[in-house]
Amino acid sequence: MTEEERQARFMERLERGEKIEATDWMPDEYRRLLLKLIHMHGVSEIMGAFPEKEWVPRAPTLKRKLAMMAKVQDEMGHGQLLLRVAEDIAAPLGKTREDLVTDLIDGRVKFHNVFHMEAPTWADAGVIGWLVDGAAIINQAALLETSYGPYARVLKRICAEESFHMQHGENIILALTGGTDEQRRMLQDAVNRWWESLLFFFGPVEVTEAARKMIQYKIRTKTNEELRQQFFNKYVPRIRSLGLTIPDPDLRYDEKEKRWRFTPPDWKRFSEIVRFNRGPKSRDRIRLRRFAHEEQRWVRKAMVRSGAAQSVV
Amino acid sequence: MNHGDSGRIQYDVFEVFVQKTQADPHVHMGSVVAPSPDMALHTARENFLRRESGVNIWVVPRREVTATPYDDPDYFAREMDRKYREVSGYSENGRLWKMYREKAMHLDDIVRDLEEKPLRDR
Incomplete structure (x- = not known):
């Protein structure tokens, strides 16, 4: 079979709605696009645990502390599931799990902009669960239909667990809105702080070449803008129902165009944050990630040796 | 601590099967990487049973699995x-x-x- 015939047969499989598996033949381009997406998704889950873990020792009650710890565990667990999927895709390219992890600490793979930002107050912890996880769920739910089987399967579990994060975040912000004036002010400040990051999170409005290819390969089915509009539909009314103000005086629903008009986030500033790890917390969190990876290398090695010893016995 | 030796650490891949109750069959949940079967069991529990309950976990080295091909519909x-x-x-x-x-x-x-x-x- 020639390369063209293989490619054509592959596209036919996608057209029939078939899922692709790790051991199937796939075009190099498909493999690289998948790896880029899932690698970034995986490391973002891991980096997503950092702003949250900062709130574990400072959570206001024991129940909140337990729930924050559960979230941190979930994010790390999601990272593990996704890196597992990514490393099977990466293996034919000669890349290993170790490479996928060091790519993160050496700045060769990006992670989501929201995890570069500060979470200075308890309301930020709430807004992360409510709106950041809310935005992430829209993104991930849209990927449940993905053409890559192993990714679709882990996304099912991830979405189910993210829905707990969403409820937990809503519970925190509902407690704050029912609290004192100071608590409501703190919540409004957090919403102001996160709004622009949330808009950037969905990516550029224009459909990039990579995004177009991913849609063609049915790796994803929706454009960034479709997902951002979905976020507005779901969240603008809820944010306003709490008496909170969205920090964009130009945000409005255009009845004629059937879409939300909004002030664009500072694309340049945020893309520099993710490309060069130049956000307010990027360096600190990567340093901590590097520390965990390097200082525990001896533990991983010792475990490999004891595992080998076991198999001899 | 020895940092000089940065030799690559390669864990084995284990496929994970969880039995929810003894009236259920073991069901494939996904896979983990681990340095030994014991650690694979531990990682599997942490990855797949943080909420759901179970009564038994199997971990099987992936190289031991014999499977049908996906690309042979016949x-x-x-x-x-x-x-x-x-x-x-x-x-x-x-x-x-x-x-x-x-x-x-x-x-x-x-x-x-x-x-x-x-x-x-x-």
Whole structure:
């Protein structure tokens, strides 16, 4: 079979709605696009645990502390599931799990902009669960239909667990809105702080070449803008129902165009944050990630040796 | 601590099967990487049973799994009509029983009736 015939047969499989598996033949381009997406998704889950873990020792009650710890565990667990999927895709390219992890600490793979930002107050912890996880769920739910089987399967579990994060975040912000004036002010400040990051999170409005290819390969089915509009539909009314103000005086629903008009986030500033790890917390969190990876290398090695010893016995 | 030796650490891949209750079969959940079967069990519990309950976990080194190919649809071919093997192949029973003023009986009815408490306990 020639390369063209293989490619054509592959596209036919996608057209029939078939899922692709790790051991199937796939075009190099498909493999690289998948790896880029899932690698970034995986490391973002891991980096997503950092702003949250900062709130574990400072959570206001024991129940909140337990729930924050559960979230941190979930994010790390999601990272593990996704890196597992990514490393099977990466293996034919000669890349290993170790490479996928060091790519993160050496700045060769990006992670989501929201995890570069500060979470200075308890309301930020709430807004992360409510709106950041809310935005992430829209993104991930849209990927449940993905053409890559192993990714679709882990996304099912991830979405189910993210829905707990969403409820937990809503519970925190509902407690704050029912609290004192100071608590409501703190919540409004957090919403102001996160709004622009949330808009950037969905990516550029224009459909990039990579995004177009991913849609063609049915790796994803929706454009960034479709997902951002979905976020507005779901969240603008809820944010306003709490008496909170969205920090964009130009945000409005255009009845004629059937879409939300909004002030664009500072694309340049945020893309520099993710490309060069130049956000307010990027360096600190990567340093901590590097520390965990390097200082525990001896533990991983010792475990490999004891595992080998076991198999001899 | 020795940092000089940055030799690559390669863990094995283990496929994970979880049994929810002893009335259920083990179900494939996904896979983990681990340095030993013991650590694979531990990682599997942390990855797949943070919320759900289970009574048993199997971890199987992936290289030990023998599987069918995905790209050979003929392997699972169903060229013959298999209605004769299935409940749905006998839907005419309902119409036939009607002639005798009776209804078709199904497994669900039997199970439900068995689950109902005996009259004397009501």
